[in-house]
Amino acid sequence: MLTRIDHIGIACFDLDRTVEFYRATYGFEVFHSEVNEEQGVREAMLKINDTSDGGASYLQLLEPTRPDSTVAKWLDKNGEGVHHIAFGTADVDAEAAGIGEKGVRVLYEEPRRGSMGSRITFLHPKDCHGVLTELVTSAPVESPEH
Numbered sequence: 001m002l003t004r005i006d007h008i009g010i011a012c013f014d015l016d017r018t019v020e021f022y023r024a025t026y027g028f029e030v031f032h033s034e035v036n037e038e039q040g041v042r043e044a045m046l047k048i049n050d051t052s053d054g055g056a057s058y059l060q061l062l063e064p065t066r067p068d069s070t071v072a073k074w075l076d077k078n079g080e081g082v083h084h085i086a087f088g089t090a091d092v093d094a095e096a097a098g099i100g101e102k103g104v105r106v107l108y109e110e111p112r113r114g115s116m117g118s119r120i121t122f123l124h125p126k127d128c129h130g131v132l133t134e135l136v137t138s139a140p141v142e143s144p145e146h
Contacts, residue, residue, distance in 0.1 A: 007060045
């Protein structure tokens with residue numbers, strides 16, 4: 001079952017400038033940042049709010065780190081803007097299998113590592129009315145040690 005909008009991915013040419021826009025305009029702060037070498041992106045997750053299922057909703061800002069990355073190619077074709085929408089689920093494997101059985105192409109045979117240790121896969125935009133759709137299972141939240 002899909003439980004929330006996990007994040008909206010926004011492709012940008014200059015991550016630092018884009019982060020500053022969202023901070024200055026809306027007051028959003030960077031919750032997490034990382035470089036994902038496999039996907040060829042530098043990213044910042046801006047937390048919007050917590051959700052009732054213990055997760056959160058974010059804006060994910062994506063800057064390509066190399067010209068052959070998917071995000072770089074997307075920027076060359078489309079310019080800056082909304083790249084994808086991601087839905088949270090407790091079980092990305094089961095959710096992807098169930099959606100795949102409905103005729104929607106799942107882009108990864110096995111989920112991959114995403115932001116903040118999550119597990120992710122994508123659904124083909126041509127099967128989702130032109131929207132690149134990501135399924136996300138957040139990494140387990142570790143309890144603080146006492």
